[in-house]
Amino acid sequence: MRMKVFVFVLAVSVGAWQCEGSEHGHENQIFPLRMKTGSGGHYIPEVSCQSWRVGVEAHNVVEWKTVPADCEGYVGNYMLGKQYRSDSKTVCHEAFSYAKTLNITSRDIWVFDVDETTLSNLPYYAHHGFGVEPYNATTSDEWVEVGEAPALPESLKLYKKLLSLGIKIVFLTGRPLNQKAVTVTNLKIAGYHKWEKLILKDTSIYHGKTAVTYKSSERKKVEKEGYKIIGNIGDQWSDILGTNTGQRTFKLPDPMYYIS
Amino acid sequence: MRMKVFVFVLAVSVGAWQCEGSEHGHENQIFPLRMKTGSGGHYIPEVSCQSWRVGVEAHNVVEWKTVPADCEGYVGNYMLGKQYRSDSKTVCHEAFSYAKTLNITSRDIWVFDVDETTLSNLPYYAHHGFGVEPYNATTSDEWVEVGEAPALPESLKLYKKLLSLGIKIVFLTGRPLNQKAVTVTNLKIAGYHKWEKLILKDTSIYHGKTAVTYKSSERKKVEKEGYKIIGNIGDQWSDILGTNTGQRTFKLPDPMYYIS
Structure with missing residues (x-):
């Protein structure tokens, strides 16, 4: 609230x-x-x-x-404004339309990125120039540690609908392992109560690696365990490029930052 | 004119x-x-x-x-309106900014798709509901046969700038081989006077194949000849997905039709 x-x-x-459709000239x-x-x-x-x-x-x-x-x-x-919500809704609508066409098995998973996909950091970015200011690890981590990032409403709806189809959810985030506790708490506060895995970044393994490398590698591990990635959604192209990207990928809007 | x-x-x-930024509510x-x-x-x-x-x-x-x-x-x-032109300009600007960073050799090529990338069929689509009407091969072919599709102005500028950097141009189009003569004429009328190759679709080979398959296969042939695809621009995702896509790809806007 x-x-x-x-x-x-x-x-x-x-x-x-x-x-964007404003009448103000x-x-x-x-x-x-x-x-x-x-x-x-x-x-x-x-x-x-x-x-x-x-x-x-x-x-x-x-x-x-x-x-x-x-x-x-x-x-x-x-x-x-309205456009971000509408754009997100369209992506989630396409994702669910696709999911409904599938015959789901117990090994089918859908990968969700966390920041700007599952949880919104807009309250933070609104105070930091909406992406105009360079990334600041200190203030950004402080915000994450509060653990009160709200859910992206269209993503939360999609998450619930995918669960209702019997699809398992894997959260795969570039957040470091030491933010696991606060991320779990935040996900639950925001309305995400169930997941198969929550994968955070082991910086001792992936230090200096790109997000594409890290996420591809972790998705590969998941597939080796016998899961099938039927869908993959993120706000960054690095969430959905690389290898083991999943049967279909979805790009949520994010004009605030870019992660390689 | x-x-x-x-x-x-x-x-x-x-x-x-x-x-889109109109003041009309x-x-x-x-x-x-x-x-x-x-x-x-x-x-x-x-x-x-x-x-x-x-x-x-x-x-x-x-x-x-x-x-x-x-x-x-x-x-x-x-x-x-202004948005299509501006969106095209931004894509072409990014493409040229990238090209300028490269050390060009005589084997470097840039692949251009033709329709809605090099030549505009907007005069045709404007009479056919801007993509609301289903594709009509008869009227569409009649329009192509006129051979007066105008250049996309931002693409033509990019083409000229790439040539000035010493990059060779390959046109790769889903138009069938029997439209080769009219395509050559049209390209010249529109202001495109120089190219390394113009590849049209041999429908006896690619009948029933997707554009992704056809274009990947033809790009592979070009690479086997010793060329290096340093850039690839098209208005369809099928122009830039698949294999041998090139070192970097660029997606021009096209909300009028989708080709698999």
């Missing part, structure tokens, strides 16, 4: 921007996208920041460190 | 919708997205059709036959 009030206050504080605000300097055009954030965001989702824009500074308002509006 | 006038007339005929127009019936919400096309489009670009929405009927207006507006 505290989180709901918090997000509501944030939504109000963002001000006039309501959502932005066309007179010149808000150039930095990576596009030199091309001589005049940019409208609604258009060029949206192009950047869609470029991220389609994996054309890769290896970026922070959100372009001029897109902070756009990304904040997106995350707090 | 005829095409420009044609597109202009269409743009005007679409009416009040100007672009759509929030009172209830315009439910068909694949979302039963979830009980009220839908705004600007939001839910955008979610569908982004779902297509991120390869979450797959194997679709036609654009959802209720998104015809949205897709038409998108294709004729």
